[in-house]
Amino acid sequence: MNPRALVSACALVLALLLPAVAGAADAKPPPSPDEILRLIDKRMSMASDYKGVVRIREIRKDGVERAIEMHVYRRDSAQNFLMLITQPRNLAGGGYLRIGGNLWEYSASTGQWVRTTRRANIVGTIACEGDFDRSRLAEDYTAKDDGVETIRGTPFRKLLLTAKESAEVSFPLLRLWLDADNNIVKRVGYAPSGRTLRTDVVRSYQRLKDPATGESVYHYREVLELEEEEGTQIIVRYEDVQLAPLDTNIFTKTWLEGRLR
């Protein structure tokens, strides 16, 4: 082979290999499980105050249906949380208030405040306060990969989350199914004994713009929650979400007590 032909051949090989080498340099390893938790938390956290309406439709095994409507107010920066029940009528005026680490349940019919915990179920449903609070997976859990499950041709990455020692969570063990964009599509909560407590299927998300940061925020639109043991299921819809400053007085017992009047 003459020198010119050799140079031409080398140039051809380089021209062919260059895109592949460049692609290999661009490809990043998949994020670690803990990075994914941080990513999910960041994507779902709001710098602005939050106000929204949660509508729950509960369907029990015996066919009994119940509709509940609640107004949710959140100030994630101060970890304040308030939930005002507006439907059904017998529970209207009651709610839940969290200031810092303390969570109280208010019964409008008796005017009594009861200190409760994040693990306790709310409004007699299978839902917990944590379902409506900000996402804090990275704070509460350590994660590890749990393989990939392919459902109808679509692969979903699975993560197994274990609650940290001091974390106050509804599910000490949690398994997440994530789509290619690292959104939670399904989560199953377990008791430490391994018993399945609840299965959630995230049916849809809504994208909101946080006025405080100008960034897009992901928020659930509809979640199906199932309790297999009793055959109860609830459909939770997050509607009328507004990200705007809230009155400071909202996160007080007096404000919630005043709703009935």
Place this chain on the structure above:
Amino acid sequence: MLAVLRIALRNLLLHRERGLLLLCVISGASALLVGVMALKTGVAATQREVVTTFLSGDLNIGGYFKVHPDSIAPVIGEAPRVRAVVEPLLPAECRLRERGRGQATAGAGRHRVGSFMMGLDVAREQDSLSHFKVKDGALQSLEKPRTVALSTQLAERLRVKRGDITTLFTQTAGGKRNALDVEVVAITERAGLLGESAGILVSNATLRELGGYRPEAAGVFQLACGETTDVDALGGRLREALRQAGFEVLPASNEAYGDKLTPLLREGWAGQRLDVSTWEDESSFLAFITDGLSALTVLVGAIVFGIVVVGLFVSLSVAVRERTREIGTLRAMGMQRTAVVGMFMLEGLLLGLLASSLGAGVAAALCTFLQGSVSLPEALAGFLFSDTLPLAPRLSQAVSAVVLVTVGAALASILPAARAASLPPRSAMESL
């Protein structure tokens, strides 16, 4: 007399079929009586054991504290002062342990169950802890903060296992409601009705955190003294000493502390009142079980007595009629009326004694053999405080059953024997 006894024995052997039938009936009735008495004793013993393990000491020095007249908590605010008064008065055989009292609702998921709650001093009560029958886990784990041991019934209703988390809800001394997440570290065996009504065990520290009590507050001082101590007399002495030390002490009443809460809440005072109660007071709401079994024992005793009297009366009356010629011959040969009476009464007595001894012996042996081996359905196990039939046969019970039946046999024999003795020799000879 020996001749009369010999004649009575021969007569019994001569009428084997009738004698055997009577023997079977009387021994069966005696065995039933001994069985019921063994059951009553067994249930009473199991009840005492369960009550003094879960709920109470042999004697209790408890208290009620009202922050204001509208709230009440079963707690002693100044426990060290009370301890200082009580400890010097304790007999050598009594051991003092500090326990907590309260009522709580345990919740897991959508399930909620209300129950009495008992606080344990895990570090100092190692010997007492061995009295609890634990199905899963260990009560020593209660030393870890925010842990709970649940009874099997409660765990089943809440659908939790060891290692799971449950939430306890309770009312604090000031009347506010509090909640605490706790880890289930042990599940206790079934303890009858107490498993339902006093199925939550926590450490005193966890109880203080849940109830919002000060570190120097205590629920109750329980004295474990054993069955030989006169707890009523000791209770009286302690009540008097506490009054002299300046405490207000409630008068003795045969009620459990839980039953006293509502009436005391209605009263308009605020502050501290102490209460001294025995284990029988604390389990007064369960007295209907032992009372019912006592009534059943009396009923069975009466029926057994009736069977023996009627059975032997009929049998001996027939025997007198059948043996008129024999009686006439004996009378003609010079046997006195008293000897005739003795002969028939001895027949009845021998039969009663033999049959009742046999029945009582077999029943006592059977009860001993079946102890702890007959499983009970859940509903019955709740009332009898045990998963298995609690039988505790006693020699005194067997003896009393034999005495009762023998006395019944003697009474049943009097009239037929008197009739036989009243037969004139001539009329007896005429029937030849």
